[in-house]
Amino acid sequence: MKKVLAALLIIGQIFFTGCWSRMELEDLAIVQGIGVDENKKGLKKDRYLFSVQVVNPSALTSKGGGGGEKPYVIRLISGELFFTSLRELNMETALRLYYAHNRVILISEEVARDGLKNLLDFFERNPQFRRDNYVLIVKGKAVDVWDGFPGLVKVPAIAIYDLAQKSYLTAEAGIIELGDFIELMEEEGVDPYAPGVKILLKKGRKDIRVFQTALFKKDKFVGWLDEKQSRGLLIVTNKVKGGITEVTNPFNPEDKLSVELEKSKAKWELKVVENKPIIRLKVETEGIITEVQNGLDFSKKETFQKLNREYAKSVRRDILEFINKTREIGADPAGFGRFIYRENPGLWQEIKDDWEEEIKNLSIEVKVQAKIVRTGMTAASIKPQ
Amino acid sequence: MGLWGKITKIFKGKGKNSSFNEEKPTRLSEYKEKRFSGKVTVDASEIRKILGDPSDLVIREFSYYGVAAAAVMIDGLVDKMVVIDGILKPLMVEAKIAREKPADPYKSLKEEMLAIAEIKEVQTLDEFLLAVLSGEVGLLLENCPVALLASAKGWATRSVTEPMNEVVVRGPQEGFTETIRVNTTLIRRRVRSPYLRFEALKIGRISQTDVVIAYLEDIANPQIVEEVRNRLSRIDVDAILESGYLEEFIEDDPFNIFPQIKHTERPDKAVADLLEGKVVILTDGTPLALIVPATFPEFFQAAEDYYEKYFIGNFLRLIRLLAFFIAMFLPSLYIAIITYHQEMIPTELLINIWASRSGVPFPAFVEALIMEIAFEALREAGVRLPRPVGQAVSIVGALIIGQAAVEAGIVSTSMVITVAITGIASFAIPAFNMAVAARIYRFGMMILAATFGMFGLMMGFIFLVILLCNTRSFGVPYLAPIAPLSIPDQRDVVVRLPRWLMVKRPKHFRPRDERRVKEGLRPGYHKGEKRR
Known part of the structure; x- marks a missing residue:
């Protein structure tokens, strides 16, 4: 009898638990993007306007689709705390908001200016968020971006995600994931950065563009890097995987060539002279010629030598522009301070307190070695006879 | 006792005589002591009485040099042509034409007259009846205390056909049949070894089913063979209709849903298992042979794995x-x-x-x-x-x-x-x-x-x-050779190595003779060899 009882109790365990944390899939509202805007009313209680973009799967798949149903839904709520507001938002949505598949976090420029540390706490604490969500700073209002034209992917949040993933093609935006963003924020001697996103009006259509890089000091937004400067940042931090550079024809300044970056390697060196840090950047890049105006004679060595020089000059220009901008603003997205800290901790202790001033006068030497490795499928250009 | 005892008690049911009669292990055992009377007519009517004079019982009485004789057989179990050509013709016709009456009719019958390959002498009625019921022809002779059994088995059987449930693209297309003799033949034809052993058993009080334990004496571990023998001889049921009946009595853990005994209807598979030191149990009346011991990985091996090139076999x-x-x-x-x-x-x-x-x-x-x-x-x-x-x-x-x-x-x-x-x-x-x-x-x-x-x-x-x-x-x-792990035996578990590398039999079956392939048989050019 005892054995029967024991067996029953053990088997009973399965049924007594009651399927803790079970959620049927179709009861979930799959959130793809979260946005934060400044609420214009200015009241503390309603300080932010939170927005979520939820996909409508039946309109996205071939099954129940058609019918002109929009494949996404935008939900808005104002409030002060992130999680409170989102839970309240759940009182307006029939399905439970589910964030594990969230892809992008949009933060408006104005909100970012006031600092992000309180807002990002929610993302760090909540188990549903992934570290690989992209953080983007909106030039304008996040709510407007949710209604942008998503093209073939149908959902703007997914479009932004795909744009961020493909931004290596031009290398004009400093893409960053949520986890890295928070890490950079917390680390000493380096400031976070995030790509920008903007709505461009084209023929009455709201196109989404991911470009440029927002610079932060600690957690506060301070300014923008433009496209070339953004590429400078990517090259210096070894995150560049592409990008087109226009190079002037060394033999005829009227013509241009476009060169695609194939490989790039930046080496950092620290030199201390009279207790002042000097950072030496040695950049080696390889590029491929992808387009030539009016032809060039690639059979000569001299052509390549000159082209390499031109290409190096242009890469160097991007890097210098980036450095000048950081000097101007006093932010350090590339982590020069962190580099000094790692290489020479003693020196860092001396200068870290006024690093923001120090970086404005930090001497950085940039040396670029560029090389054109291929000319594409052909060396000759089209010559109409 | 405990829980299990209670459960079995429920299923025992009520009733007076629920245990087997120990003194009567088979239905024929009451005739164990019974000898032949020496009078053909008496014996014949006795047999008729015991069997209840069924319609398929044939008792052909005839005279052999003037001595009364009778052939007892079951119609349908014997090959009529063999009976006529091998028994009746010589005894009734040729004897009369060619010979004078011999001094000892019984001796001449046994040694000179019967044109039958397999002949046996029995003393008691139970053996005689069992043989007749198995399809042999029983011969009774006046004034003779023993009877002769002449094998003329021949009944309608299914011929050897393709195995229905284990189809291969490449490989032999023969399958076991319901007749145990055909099945032993199919095995014997594949191994011409003097060490191939067929041990016969009769299981089932009523059915008296033939069961054969087959193994290769020079390879199979005697302990395993002995274990099979023991477990099979323990069985005491009314009938064995299929090898599955045996399986449930001899498996190790009856409460395990995973099969611990393999079965096959492919003689080539059975022989392959014999060659690994396993024991094959053939049961009369079913084309499925049992193979013991069986390990878990073997259930995912098909005969074809070994016939196709090893790349193909491994992929499958x-x-x-x-x-x-x-x-x-x-x-x-x-x-x-x-x-x-x-x-x-x-x-x-x-x-x-x-x-x-x-x-x-x-x-x-x-x-x-x-x-x-x-x-x-x-x-x-x-x-x-x-x-x-x-x-x-x-x-x-x-x-x-x-x-x-x-x-x-x-x-x-x-x-x-x-x-x-x-x-x-x-x-x-x-x-x-x-x-x-x-x-x-x-x-x-x-x-x-x-x-x-x-x-x-x-x-x-x-x-x-x-x-x-x-x-x-x-x-x-069961998980051998994965657990306990044996690295060399991995040659035929998840993937099979080419045959020239499968040099030894699996160790977990503890074979007497381990090596199966000579070393260095890799085809192709070896280092230092001259190219031809």
């Missing part, structure tokens, strides 16, 4: 292993992910499944259960029904119901796909009993997945591993 074997895991875990994995771990699915797939599940009235587990049971019923219907009807069932079941259920929104397309893949995967397991075991285990896994999610799935998996590690088949660990 890996697919079969994959299919086993799919058949075992896919529905439960699907349930666990859908109801607990939605973050694990790629977003696009999640959106897809969401769309297909929207409007489905049941939770994923119930949906899976409905589909799985429907599938099992469909499969069962397909097996049992006559072939032409079976086709119709699969069309109605698979096409019409499946399509309609999805369109009506009762089940989701993703679930249909999951169940279909699982079904196909379970058919890819070559051993039917292993496939069914996996299917049954799958239902348990589904319940665990529905209540605990991934955690439950892992519990189920761990339980499975413990169960398999705990199982033994005739003293051989």
